[in-house]
Amino acid sequence: MHIPRQWRTRDQRLSLMGEVCPKCGVKLFPPRDVCPECSGPAKEPFALSGRGAVYSYSTVYHAPEGYESYVPYTVALVRLEEGPMVTAQLTDVDKEQVAIGMPVEMVTRKIAEDGEDGAILYGYKFRPALEAGAAC
Amino acid sequence: MRQVSIIGIGQTKVDEHWDKSFRDLGVDAVLAAIQDAGSPPVEALYLGNMLAGQLTGQEHTAALVADYAGYRGIEALRVEAACAAGSSAFRVGYMAVASGLIDVAVVVGVEKMTDMLGNEVTAALASAADADYEVMHGVSFVALNALLMRRYMYEHQVERAAFANFAINAHRNAMNNPNAMFHAPLSEAAFGKARMIADPVSLLDSAPICDGAAAAVICPTARAREFSAHPVHVRASAVATDSLALHDRKDLLFLQAGRLSAQKAYAQAGAGPEDMDLFELHDAFTIMSALSLEAAGFAPRGQGVRLAQEGEIFLGGRIPISTMGGLKGRGHPVGATGMYQIVELAQQLRGEAGKNQVDCRLGMAQNIGGSGGTIITHIFESAD
Amino acid sequence: MTIMKPSREVGIAGYGAYLPRYRLPGSEVSRVWSEGEDESPVVEKAVAGLDEDAVTMAIEAARNAIARAGIRPQQLRAVWVGSESKPYAVKPSGTIVAQAIGATPNVTAADWEFACKAGTETMQASFALVGSGMGDYALAIGADTAQGRPNDALEYTAASGGAAYVIGPRENSLAYLEGSYSFVSDTPDFYRRAHEHYPRHGGRFTGDPAYFHHVEGAARHLMEELGYTAKDYAQAVLHQPNPKFPARAAKSLGFTPAQIETGLLVGRVGNTYAGSSILGLTAVLDEASPGDRILLVSFGSGAGSDAFSFVVTDLITERRRKAPATATYLARRREVDYAVYARYRNKLLMH
Numbered sequence: 001m002h003i004p005r006q007w008r009t010r011d012q013r014l015s016l017m018g019e020v021c022p023k024c025g026v027k028l029f030p031p032r033d034v035c036p037e038c039s040g041p042a043k044e045p046f047a048l049s050g051r052g053a054v055y056s057y058s059t060v061y062h063a064p065e066g067y068e069s070y071v072p073y074t075v076a077l078v079r080l081e082e083g084p085m086v087t088a089q090l091t092d093v094d095k096e097q098v099a100i101g102m103p104v105e106m107v108t109r110k111i112a113e114d115g116e117d118g119a120i121l122y123g124y125k126f127r128p129a130l131e132a133g134a135a136c
Numbered sequence: 137m138r139q140v141s142i143i144g145i146g147q148t149k150v151d152e153h154w155d156k157s158f159r160d161l162g163v164d165a166v167l168a169a170i171q172d173a174g175s176p177p178v179e180a181l182y183l184g185n186m187l188a189g190q191l192t193g194q195e196h197t198a199a200l201v202a203d204y205a206g207y208r209g210i211e212a213l214r215v216e217a218a219c220a221a222g223s224s225a226f227r228v229g230y231m232a233v234a235s236g237l238i239d240v241a242v243v244v245g246v247e248k249m250t251d252m253l254g255n256e257v258t259a260a261l262a263s264a265a266d267a268d269y270e271v272m273h274g275v276s277f278v279a280l281n282a283l284l285m286r287r288y289m290y291e292h293q294v295e296r297a298a299f300a301n302f303a304i305n306a307h308r309n310a311m312n313n314p315n316a317m318f319h320a321p322l323s324e325a326a327f328g329k330a331r332m333i334a335d336p337v338s339l340l341d342s343a344p345i346c347d348g349a350a351a352a353v354i355c356p357t358a359r360a361r362e363f364s365a366h367p368v369h370v371r372a373s374a375v376a377t378d379s380l381a382l383h384d385r386k387d388l389l390f391l392q393a394g395r396l397s398a399q400k401a402y403a404q405a406g407a408g409p410e411d412m413d414l415f416e417l418h419d420a421f422t423i424m425s426a427l428s429l430e431a432a433g434f435a436p437r438g439q440g441v442r443l444a445q446e447g448e449i450f451l452g453g454r455i456p457i458s459t460m461g462g463l464k465g466r467g468h469p470v471g472a473t474g475m476y477q478i479v480e481l482a483q484q485l486r487g488e489a490g491k492n493q494v495d496c497r498l499g500m501a502q503n504i505g506g507s508g509g510t511i512i513t514h515i516f517e518s519a520d
Numbered sequence: 521m522t523i524m525k526p527s528r529e530v531g532i533a534g535y536g537a538y539l540p541r542y543r544l545p546g547s548e549v550s551r552v553w554s555e556g557e558d559e560s561p562v563v564e565k566a567v568a569g570l571d572e573d574a575v576t577m578a579i580e581a582a583r584n585a586i587a588r589a590g591i592r593p594q595q596l597r598a599v600w601v602g603s604e605s606k607p608y609a610v611k612p613s614g615t616i617v618a619q620a621i622g623a624t625p626n627v628t629a630a631d632w633e634f635a636c637k638a639g640t641e642t643m644q645a646s647f648a649l650v651g652s653g654m655g656d657y658a659l660a661i662g663a664d665t666a667q668g669r670p671n672d673a674l675e676y677t678a679a680s681g682g683a684a685y686v687i688g689p690r691e692n693s694l695a696y697l698e699g700s701y702s703f704v705s706d707t708p709d710f711y712r713r714a715h716e717h718y719p720r721h722g723g724r725f726t727g728d729p730a731y732f733h734h735v736e737g738a739a740r741h742l743m744e745e746l747g748y749t750a751k752d753y754a755q756a757v758l759h760q761p762n763p764k765f766p767a768r769a770a771k772s773l774g775f776t777p778a779q780i781e782t783g784l785l786v787g788r789v790g791n792t793y794a795g796s797s798i799l800g801l802t803a804v805l806d807e808a809s810p811g812d813r814i815l816l817v818s819f820g821s822g823a824g825s826d827a828f829s830f831v832v833t834d835l836i837t838e839r840r841r842k843a844p845a846t847a848t849y850l851a852r853r854r855e856v857d858y859a860v861y862a863r864y865r866n867k868l869l870m871h
Contacts, residue, residue, distance in 0.1 A: 009268055014620040030269050036384070047622065056290070056388070058282030059335040060274065064259035067274035069870070070570055075275045075334075077283050077383055085383040087270045087283075091571055092541045094854070095335075100290050108579045108620050109571040111273060116871075120607055122575065122616060123272065130844045130852065132587075 003119055011045075013123035016106055018084060020046040029084040050106025051129065052080040059095045066112050074098055078126050092127040103129040139357035140233045142516070143364035144173025145479045150317040150348035150467030158192045158248040162201035165349035165475075166244050170205075173353040174363045176240045180211040180232060184225030184245040186218055186471035190260040191252050201244065211238070217375075218264035219420060220505030221245060222474025223512040226352065230373045233354050244351035245475030257345050261470065264506035266381035278342060278421070279334040280382055280507045285423035286336055288389055292438040296336050299422035300327040301444035303340050306419060306458040309451065310465025312491040313480075317346050317467030341422040343468030350475035352482065360519070368482045371407070371498070372515035374400035380509040389438075393511035394431025394502060401500070401513040402433075409433040412515075413496035414484060415455050416477040418504035419462040425449075428502055429457070432513070456494050459484060474503035478514060485518035523701040523745040524644070526651020531693025532830065533591065533657065534686035534839060536584025537802035538577045539789060539849035542567040546676050548858040553671045560676045561762040565790025567856060568665045568680035570864055574603040575613045577795075578663040579620045581684035584843035585659065586621060588694070589686035593622040596686075597655025599629040600645060602638025602662040602794045603682075604712070606631055617661065635710060636759055637820025638662055639683065639794040644826055646687035647697055660685045662794035669718035670867060677762055679790025683798040694839050695805065695814065695830040699746050703738040704824030711822065721821070727765070730823045735759060735769045738825035739817045743773075746829055750774035754812035754832075757783035757800035759819035761791045782807055788850060803846040808832045 009030075011017035018029030023040035027048065035042040057076040060067075067073070074090040076098070090098060091109055104126035111123045146168025148161050156164075162183065170178060183198040194200065198212035217224040222245030232238040249257055261277040262270075270280065289296065303322055310316035322340065330338035353363075360367035376396035379385055386392070402408050409432060417428040426440030434455050435443050448454040460466055460480040463473055481499040483489045496518065503512045544567050546560020568577070578601050586593055599618040606613050614629030623629075632638045632645070639662015646658035663682025668674035690696040709730035712719035722730075735758055743749060750756070756775050758766040763786050770780045783800030792799055797818040804814055812832040819825045862868055 005268070006272075009272075010619055012269075013272075014616070015622050056283040056287035058279045058286060058337070059332070060276055060279050060282075061331075061335070062258060062276065062278070062333045063255065063274060064262050064271070064276050065255040066259065068255055070274065073274065075273060075279050075283070077287075077388070087266075087275055087381065087383045088273050089571075092569060092852075100287070107576070109576050110573060111571070120573075120575075121272070122620070125273075125571065130848055132841065132843050 006121055014108055016048040016050050016124055018046050018048050020044050027082040027084055029080065029086055048080050048082050048084065052078040052104055054098060054100055054102045054104055055079045055085060056100060057090065057098050076126065078104055089125045090127065091125040097128070105129040137234050138236060140230050140354050140370045141357040141360035141367040142352045142370070142482050143176065143355055143360050143367050144169045144353035145482045146172055147315050147350040147476060147479050148348055149315045150346050150469060152250045153347040154250065156347065158188055158194055158197065158246060159200055159204045161248060161347060161349040162244055162246040163205045165351040166201060166205045166242055169242055169351035169353050176353065176355065176363045178207060178210060178240050178242050180238045180241040181207060182225040182229040182241060182243045183212065183214045184221035184471050184474060185214055185247060186216060186221045187247060187249065187260050190263065191257065192248050197246065201246065217510040218505035219470045220474055220503045220510045220512050221471035222476070223478065223501065223503035223514060224375065224474065226475065226478055226514065227373050227375055227512060229354055230370055233356060240353065240355045242351055242353045243475065244349055245472035246349040247469035247471040248347050249345045249469060250347055270381050276334060278337050281421040281423055282334040282337040283382060284388065284427065284507065288423055288426065289336065291389060294441055297328060298441045298445050299341060299426065300324050301447065301449065302419055302422040302425040303327055303464050305449055306462040306464035309459055309492055310461025313460040313466060316461040316465055317344060318465050337421055343420045343463035346467040346469050348467060348469035348472045348476065350472055350479045352475065352478055366486045367519045368485045369517045369519060370514065371517045372401035372404035372513065374404065375510065375512045376400065377510050378508050380506055382507055389427065391427045391431035391508045391511060393508055394428055397511045397513040398432040398502065401515050405515040407498060407515065411498050412455065412500045414459055414494045414499045415457050416459065416481050416499065416501040417457050418502055419458050419464050420468055424504060425457065428504065432500070432502055451492060451494060459489065459492050459494055474512065477501040477503060481516050485516055521745065523699045523742055525699045526647055528651050528653055529690035529696060530647050530651045530687060531690045531696030532685050533688035533692050533694065534585040534587070534589025535802050535805055536581040536588060536684045536843055537799055537846040537849055538581040538584070538683065539566045539681045540568045540572055540577070541852050541854050542569055542856050542864065543853050544856055544861045549676050552858045562677055562787050562790055564788060565677055565679035566681050566792065567861055567864055572665065572680065573607045574605045574663045574665055574682065575607055575616050577680065577682040578613060578617050578661045578684065581663060581682045582617055582621050582659055582661055585684040585686045587843045588839045589688065591657055591686060594626065595657045596623045596627050596659050598646060598649050598658035599623055599627055600632055600642035600658070600660055602632040602642045603664050604633060604635055604638060604793055605665045605667065634824065635820035635822050636793045636796055637818040637824060637826055639798045640818035640826035643685055643687065643828065644700060644702060647700060650687050650689060657686055657688045660687055662798050664793035664795055666791065666793040667718055667865065674721065677791040679792045681789060681792035681799055682795040683802050693833060694835040695832045698829040698831060699742060700826065700828045701738055701742040702824060702826045703734055703741065707823035709821045709823055726821065730821060731761070731765050731819050732769055734823050734825040735817050735819050736772055738827040739773050739815065742827040742829060748829070750779065752813055753779060753815050754808065755782055755804045756780050756815040757797050757804055758817045759797040760784060760786035760800060763787050799846065805836065806840055806845045806847065808836055810834045810836060
């Protein structure tokens, strides 16, 4: 595992920390130094809510090295309510349930681990949105 | 700026070459192309490759191949742009010759994929995508194409079966190409029940993992007849880029870099899509064929798949594609693919395509890096 | 005085539950190990998915608790995770949780272990931190992916889940603390040695000298010192390793079955270890009314109990709507068979 590389992105992985462009106001994820909308410098952190909807999805049966133990798993493009699109796995969902437009919310899960004695990579996944509020 | 022509071509069969190393494949193609060109005085070698470091543990490949081909001492550089590495090397060779810095160059695309296991190759291929924000989530390269295909099917209301002819056409054309990996026809039924790799992309939507190398020798058009009786002229060479990550695209279902590079190429060639007699596109996945046809202007948005359904992509159709098998039928040794496209176009324009010969004067190749982050378009014209 | 009362009045500002989606019916364990002859003590138990562990469950419970408390994560001065299934033996779960919820860097973060009462230990400590004035808010979490050895009686119940509590000053609490009490002794009824995958336990020795002695001892003492009897409580939540133990202890303490019913989740959830009693409390708070008095008593093998007496405030009505209810997690349910359970809980030999 590339621990320094993963460490650098911990705020993105663990809490969807993006940016807002101070000039044009667009929300960005992942963060980048130059705003792709207005080419101004984009440096102001902005935490995305994690709420969004499935834009496209695919169930992966043949995984890249390091992800084999999770197959089959579903990956998706999720359009966040603030605008940015993110690529992530869906979790806690049967593949038959997934549909374009399905409301989802961000959760933090294990993404991969470097064997039983190696580091664990935690990061965002999305699952069908749960209702807040007392059920009874 | 000087006009540039192809004066020699060479290729290895695309296959699982258990007995051949990376350098063996590169040397075979280079020597075949140089021999085809009548052994001109080669000054430079440009090597297109994507994965040698990851899959064979070998970087610094251009000097290695130059040395083993007997050209120790010449200028030799490797060019990388994921699956567009092959034509990116051709682009660099073209710039070298067109600028006047180099007179005779050999360009070779080489990939050796079968030294590693499938899941390791899957992980290596994924490095064409955004490592921190796509690959880290277990998204394979196939899965990225599946995300495109699913959305395409949703927005344009097409079934998976609509893509079948892309694969069927590729396999049919590969039958007559001795250098192709597959020599077995593909039925619609087989396509329909193929097992999923990343739903809705099946094994039969996808180009195979394989080894291969293809090369071309280029020189100024003014000198082409010194070396070749049937040179092929480069009419356009254009590169454009887009975001690596699909999630950063403005319009997921449109290959912006494909459009930009095609438009630049059409402007250079003074031609349009209607003038192209054939189109070697990047059919790594059936969805890429549809998107490439749309980006290059052969079909309106959402209609690329119709060209397949209506048979317009077949050898006798309005715009034949994958005429020697394409990535699906000939095989997709990733960093070599761009050079296979160019070599096959040269075969067609030289009238050497055998049973698959298309009546042609102008042909276009479009090589796609990643899921569209780099797209390179070349247009060639026959000298005859 | 042996009960504990901080100098500054404190309470629960927010609470959050978490249960994974998967359920293993007890009948599946019985089918595999007794051809269906043995009767399961529970209907089913909650099973963590492939991508879950005590850290991921702690994070979700924590986010729910913070949402209810309505505080900024940066106001937290402690993030404490109680668990016996830490993903790392060395490397704090607390820092991962703190980073994920946005509480870093001005915060203390650590992991606590006391078998099934690690979660209430973090509450005791949080009450102390806030009660002393060292900080205004602390996050107390108990979460476990408990492992029962295949064919052990515990396999029916060893479950996954967790709960989190934002502890704060009384004036911002949805339930304030009247007093707490801890009661421990060296009683090795259940343990897991370092580097071992599964725990061992003393069979029936886990009952009278362990669970009942500590749970009843802690509860009785706290109620006596506060001048209450069972009748003063709207609800009581006792650690629930199985349905029988809390029922018997409650009866002995003078509680009616109705007084423990709301928080008795074990039959549908199993024993979520550090999450067990505090998940019962989230279920009770989901339905509590202002003024309700609630008794919480944990039990951890080894052994000891923490007991807490809370009074629900008016803030409950507004706050419980701000995160998913315990019942929402209970209803989010996907049954798995023993084979899938074996895969999810890492019981297949892969290397």
